[in-house]
Amino acid sequence: MTEHESGEQHKIEDVRITPVAFHDPPLLNTVGVHEPFAVRSIIEIVTDSGISGLGESYGDAAHLARLRGAATQLTGLDVWNTNELERRVGRSLSGENTTGGHGMSGMVTGSDTRYRVASPFEVACLDIQGKVLGRPVSDLLGGAVRDRVDYSAYLFYKWQGHPGAEPDGWGPALDPEQLVRQATTMIGEYGFSAIKLKGGVFPPEEEIDAVLALRQAFPGLPLRIDPNGAWSVPASIEVGRRLEGVLEYLEDPTPGIEGMAEVAREVPMPLATNMCVVAFDHLPPPPPPPPAVASDAVRIVLSDHHFWGGLGRSRLLAGLCDTFGLGLSMHSNSHLGISLAAMTHLAAATPSLGYACDTHWPWKDPDEDVIAAGALSFSGGAVAVPTAPGLGVELDTDALARLHEQYLGCGITERDDTAYLRRFQPAFDPTPPRW
Numbered sequence: 106m107t108e109h110e111s112g113e114q115h116k117i118e119d120v121r122i123t124p125v126a127f128h129d130p131p132l133l134n135t136v137g138v139h140e141p142f143a144v145r146s147i148i149e150i151v152t153d154s155g156i157s158g159l160g161e162s163y164g165d166a167a168h169l170a171r172l173r174g175a176a177t178q179l180t181g182l183d184v185w186n187t188n189e190l191e192r193r194v195g196r197s198l199s200g201e202n203t204t205g206g207h208g209m210s211g212m213v214t215g216s217d218t219r220y221r222v223a224s225p226f227e228v229a230c231l232d233i234q235g236k237v238l239g240r241p242v243s244d245l246l247g248g249a250v251r252d253r254v255d256y257s258a259y260l261f262y263k264w265q266g267h268p269g270a271e272p273d274g275w276g277p278a279l280d281p282e283q284l285v286r287q288a289t290t291m292i293g294e295y296g297f298s299a300i301k302l303k304g305g306v307f308p309p310e311e312e313i314d315a316v317l318a319l320r321q322a323f324p325g326l327p328l329r330i331d332p333n334g335a336w337s338v339p340a341s342i343e344v345g346r347r348l349e350g351v352l353e354y355l356e357d358p359t360p361g362i363e364g365m366a367e368v369a370r371e372v373p374m375p376l377a378t379n380m381c382v383v384a385f386d387h388l389p390p391p392p393p394p395p396p397a398v399a400s401d402a403v404r405i406v407l408s409d410h411h412f413w414g415g416l417g418r419s420r421l422l423a424g425l426c427d428t429f430g431l432g433l434s435m436h437s438n439s440h441l442g443i444s445l446a447a448m449t450h451l452a453a454a455t456p457s458l459g460y461a462c463d464t465h466w467p468w469k470d471p472d473e474d475v476i477a478a479g480a481l482s483f484s485g486g487a488v489a490v491p492t493a494p495g496l497g498v499e500l501d502t503d504a505l506a507r508l509h510e511q512y513l514g515c516g517i518t519e520r521d522d523t524a525y526l527r528r529f530q531p532a533f534d535p536t537p538p539r540w
């Protein structure tokens with residue numbers, strides 16, 4: 106029993122959007138290096154019945170402006186009406202420039218702006234629905250089919266610290282030996298049982314050596330490498346052949362569905378993507394655009410509720426992938442605890458999820474978050490699915506205020522890994538394919 110009457114509406118009375126910044130190590134990728142702070146937005150929806158729900162999204166200025174514009178349209182909306190939510194968000198965007206602001210520093214193109222903007226509001230509405238019913242969000246998504254969600258050890262090449270600052274606790278990772286050390290530390294602490302290496306940083310030959318070193322150090326753990334489209338088709342084919350029997354999947358070796366399809370025909374392992382299939386119209390067979398399914402370009406889609414339109418639409422994606430025989434994994438960016446809770450509920454309630462999910466969680470300072478400590482923790486590389494009503498996490502308003510102050514002071518309003526790297530390597534050119 107809940108204290109709420111059945112049939113009662115819960116209308117949105119207030120929407121608060123707070124940009125926050127948290128420390129991020131100098132993680133290298135093919136477009137540059139992470140800046141000293143990652144920016145996110147924290148969304149709180151409060152209903153006329155006094156219930157609040159949480160969402161988390163990108164913190165880039167263009168996205169923040171769209172979130173704020175959409176928020177003005179949501180007053181009075183019943184939190185159960187997420188179809189109307191999407192419609193109002195779409196209306197708030199009409200005629201607007203919709204490029205940029207997706208928090209991926211130039212790495213994802215073509216995701217649907219409306220769904221990216223609607224996503225954190227939908228998550229907050231689901232959080233409220235769960236609180237009203239006294240049920241966890243995973244129940245609203247059809248029920249948890251697992252009580253723990255596996256995440257992968259997400260390894261990055263990295264500098265020992267940000268230039269001019271003290272080395273961070275992780276140390277440098279610029280060669281296979283140092284990467285194995287990073288993996289040992291991360292797996293020792295979190296217990297992960299799958300490994301992903303962010304590649305596209307050094308020539309493929311060196312990254313193959315790193316993957317082989319990881320295979321030797323962790324013989325039983327599934328491995329992946331993701332150069333974010335940094336390799337040409339021939340370079341991708343060469344890597345795929347060299348890593349036969351070593352990778353569980355090869356993620357975005359080369360840009361575009363057509364290039365991926367060419368690679369897929371020549372390499373033994375399945376290809377996965379969070380770059381060339383990032384919107385619903387990238388899935389179906391009829392052209393245009395180039396058909397992901399018909400061309401067999403990818404066999405695994407990394408879903409991400411932040412850009413696929415929330416938890417409901419991510420479940421729709423899971424159903425479509427199942428229908429088309431595509432595997433399903435999960436993508437992440439630098440994120441805080443609200444996102445981890447939403448990812449965990451979604452993963453728990455997605456029967457066809459076949460892989461350990463990505464998470465940037467270990468790279469975050471454990472003392473920096475906007476949720477009250479203790480709701481989420483890793484053991485054996487997995488997060489137990491919260492069973493409290495809603496997302497199962499509470500906002501720590503002092504922590505929110507601290508991270509907001511940090512946002513105001515840090516000077517970063519757009520993620521720009523390329524500009525940051527160019528401060529130290531002025532000739533750096535991320536244009537793909539780099540190899």
Ligand SMILES: O=C([O-])C(=O)C[C@H](O)[C@@H](O)C(=O)[O-]
Nearest residue numbers: 134209331379436437438439
């Ligand atoms: O799988 C991916 O493509 C990512 O995780 C994208 C991220 O932006 C990652 O490259 C990063 O954080 O540098």
Ligand SMILES: [Mg+2]
Nearest residue numbers: 331356357379
């Ligand atoms: Mg990826």
